[in-house]
Amino acid sequence: MNVKRQTTERLAPWIAVVVLTLIWELTVRLFDVPSFIFPSAWETATALVTYAGPIGMHSWQTLWTTLVGFALGVAVGLGLGFIVGSSRFLYNACYPLLVGFNAIPKVAFVPILVVWFGIGSVPAILTAFLICFFPIVVNVATGLATLEPEMEDVLRVLGAKRMDVLLKIGLPRSLPYFFASLKVAITLAFVGTVVSETVASNQGIGYLMMSAGSQMRMGLVFAGLIVISAMAMVMYELFALLEKRMTAWAHRGQNR
Amino acid sequence: MSAFVAFDHVSLAYDDSGNAIEDIDLDIHEGEFVAFVGPSGCGKSTFMKLCTGLHAPTAGSIKVDGVAVTEPLKISGMAFQNANLLPWRTTLDNVLLPLEIVKPYRHQFRKRRKEFEGWARDLLKTVGLADYEDQYPWQLSGGMQQRASICRALIHQPRLLMLDEPFGALDAFTREELWCVLRDLWEAQRFTVVLVTHDLREAAFLADTVYVMSSRPGRVVERREIDLPRPRALDITYDKPFIDLVHELRAQIGEIRST
Numbered sequence: 001m002n003v004k005r006q007t008t009e010r011l012a013p014w015i016a017v018v019v020l021t022l023i024w025e026l027t028v029r030l031f032d033v034p035s036f037i038f039p040s041a042w043e044t045a046t047a048l049v050t051y052a053g054p055i056g057m058h059s060w061q062t063l064w065t066t067l068v069g070f071a072l073g074v075a076v077g078l079g080l081g082f083i084v085g086s087s088r089f090l091y092n093a094c095y096p097l098l099v100g101f102n103a104i105p106k107v108a109f110v111p112i113l114v115v116w117f118g119i120g121s122v123p124a125i126l127t128a129f130l131i132c133f134f135p136i137v138v139n140v141a142t143g144l145a146t147l148e149p150e151m152e153d154v155l156r157v158l159g160a161k162r163m164d165v166l167l168k169i170g171l172p173r174s175l176p177y178f179f180a181s182l183k184v185a186i187t188l189a190f191v192g193t194v195v196s197e198t199v200a201s202n203q204g205i206g207y208l209m210m211s212a213g214s215q216m217r218m219g220l221v222f223a224g225l226i227v228i229s230a231m232a233m234v235m236y237e238l239f240a241l242l243e244k245r246m247t248a249w250a251h252r253g254q255n256r
Numbered sequence: 257m258s259a260f261v262a263f264d265h266v267s268l269a270y271d272d273s274g275n276a277i278e279d280i281d282l283d284i285h286e287g288e289f290v291a292f293v294g295p296s297g298c299g300k301s302t303f304m305k306l307c308t309g310l311h312a313p314t315a316g317s318i319k320v321d322g323v324a325v326t327e328p329l330k331i332s333g334m335a336f337q338n339a340n341l342l343p344w345r346t347t348l349d350n351v352l353l354p355l356e357i358v359k360p361y362r363h364q365f366r367k368r369r370k371e372f373e374g375w376a377r378d379l380l381k382t383v384g385l386a387d388y389e390d391q392y393p394w395q396l397s398g399g400m401q402q403r404a405s406i407c408r409a410l411i412h413q414p415r416l417l418m419l420d421e422p423f424g425a426l427d428a429f430t431r432e433e434l435w436c437v438l439r440d441l442w443e444a445q446r447f448t449v450v451l452v453t454h455d456l457r458e459a460a461f462l463a464d465t466v467y468v469m470s471s472r473p474g475r476v477v478e479r480r481e482i483d484l485p486r487p488r489a490l491d492i493t494y495d496k497p498f499i500d501l502v503h504e505l506r507a508q509i510g511e512i513r514s515t
């Protein structure tokens with residue numbers, strides 16, 4: 001009974017994919033939608049196989065720029081979050097600024113980045129970075145800033161310095177927040193890269209979709225979409241797994 | 257003998273609502289076991305915070321070991337009303353925490369880790385947690401967490417041990433068991449203990465001196481020396497002199513509450 005439920009639970013997302021694909025295929029056939037407007041699932045799959053070479057090359061470009069941007073985002077986000085969260089003054093001072101910065105659509109930065117760094121991988125990396133570091137900063141800073149005074153007192157009666165408190169209690173306590181933010185950040189990083197590639201690159205999935213679109217090869221465009229979401233989903237699952245591993249104590253009692 | 261902890265007309269007001277603690281004037285000697293009893297909200301926890309320097313008084317001054325308290329003490333161990341164990345550390349690592357902070361141990365921590373772990377294991381064994389060293393706090397019962405928290409307060413052999421209702425959440429049997437554990441630890445090491453409690457039997461059984469506090473604003477209304485012979489066996493709590501003593505204290509608290 002229990003085992004059966006577990007397997008259905010594990011299969012559920014795959015079933016959903018299959019059903020969705022079927023609905024897609026049937027709708028396109030039923031209403032006879034022309035393929036240069038909305039290609040069928042079958043056409044998309046064909047395009048995926050036919051152009052596997054170029055798609056692979058461009059996906060690799062998108063993947064590594066995203067990961068580099070994401071890594072930058074994690075480093076800067078962790079550092080900035082630690083600094084902002086470690087003092088009430090900085091928290092109050094920087095938080096509105098961060099929110100304001102986050103409200104700017106990151107695509108607006110791309111032309112500026114192109115002027116500074118030219119067309120290519122650098123604007124893509126930086127856009128991914130700009131879009132993904134915010135949730136990390138906010139989560140780490142909030143985790144640190146909401147430290148329970150009782151926990152702090154435990155160390156303070158031992159004569160602990162502020163730094164001891166932050167390292168022994170603040171940081172471990174904010175790790176669940178940090179890992180939760182990584183899942184959000186990695187998907188955002190993909191958004192940043194692809195957005196930048198569509199405007200300012202001659203490589204990457206974003207560029208591939210853009211140029212395929214201009215030639216009305218919609219099958220290929222949709223294949224690009226599928227590849228991006230597949231990559232994002234895999235990365236998300238990876239970080240979800242990492243989160244569970246690293247912060248089991250925060251999910252106590254949930255039995256995985 | 258000069259006082260180890262000296263309160264000189266100390267008051268504290270958290271905010272505009274008036275004093276939480278008022279005009280506390282008392283001396284505690286090194287090696288003395290004192291207990292504070294009083295109604296809920298009378299400022300017992302506040303007294304602990306003042307004593308360890310977590311809070312500064314609004315009036316008066318506090319000296320510990322001859323030095324004015326201006327920042328958190330470095331010679332104290334404290335167990336709080338809540339166990340406050342860190343959920344990401346095992347019981348053993350929680351108990352080891354003070355050794356990572358307190359000088360001189362913090363600089364020796366890596367080198368002497370095995371030795372320190374031995375201390376922690378011994379301590380956990382005396383409170384009956386030998387089999388739970390590698391469990392996480394959330395896998396322990398409330399009483400077990402409280403015991404671990406007492407071990408954490410003792411691991412670095414503090415000269416001043418502050419216990420804020422450490423046995424409050426425990427059942428009567430465990431509580432009496434832990435009284436004896438604390439008594440034995442104290443008989444062996446003779447650190448200074450300040451114990452806050454609601455339980456008059458607990459205060460009378462363990463302490464040399466019992467202070468009775470009034471309801472808010474908290475003042476010391478009675479100082480009572482307990483001259484029962486030591487070492488005390490748990491049986492004395494069922495003897496007449498002990499019961500009379502508890503009755504008298506009980507009557508005093510009753511008076512405070514009715515006024």
Ligand SMILES: Nc1ncnc2c1ncn2[C@@H]1O[C@H](COP(=O)(O)OP(=O)(O)OP(=O)(O)O)[C@@H](O)[C@H]1O
Nearest residue numbers: 270271276295296297298299300301302303337472
């Ligand atoms: N951080 C705080 N800010 C403002 N008021 C406080 C604070 N802590 C305690 N108080 C107030 O000070 C008074 C004394 O509180 P305290 O915690 O010392 O009582 P207590 O004697 O320990 O009570 P209990 O036996 O219930 O633990 C209470 O009236 C409480 O409302």
Ligand SMILES: [Mg+2]
Nearest residue numbers: 300301337420
């Ligand atoms: Mg209290």
